[in-house]
Amino acid sequence: MAARPKNLNDTYIAPTYPYLKPIIVCGVIMALSARREVISPGSPLYDHLLSRSPNAIKTATWIQNGLFYFLFGGHAIESAMFTKRLNDHGVRLFSVSWFKWIGTCFVGGNFVFKYFDRAVGKAA
Known part of the structure; x- marks a missing residue:
């Protein structure tokens, strides 16, 4: 008989x-990917590295945009998928704890899935 999932109440x-x-x-990488100031003139990254090559700022902008869309988009999808897990383990939709779990999932992504499985007793 399979073990019953832990109810988080x-x-x-x-x-x-x-x-x-x-x-x-x-979370830090997500925050940095959302701030254009990280690669603009006056920032340490720009002053010491990007200002040396004309193509460096274009490449840095491309990388920053890619990271932003990949992380924010992927984590939004993961958060939507995480809602079912929360429901299965007794966390009501739009409760205070639901918002905390979803916020943590949005920032942490797959790492929160692994932690949650451990917290509810699915994985060691």
Whole structure:
């Protein structure tokens, strides 16, 4: 007989080691990809690296745009998929804990899926 999934009863369990670090790194990369100031004139990255080559700023802009759309789009889709998992484990739609889980999933992506499975007892 299969083990019954753990019911979270509308609770949020904040990520811990070893999942917290990659979630934070993912959030920082998302934040940097959303800020054009990171590669504009006056920034350390521009002043020390990008200003040396005329094609460097074009490449950096292309990379930043690609990261932005890939991360924000992918994480939005993952967050929508995560809603079903939350429902299966007793987290009501639009409850406070649901918003916390979805926000964490939007920032952390796949790392939150792994952490959630561990938190509800699906994976060791």
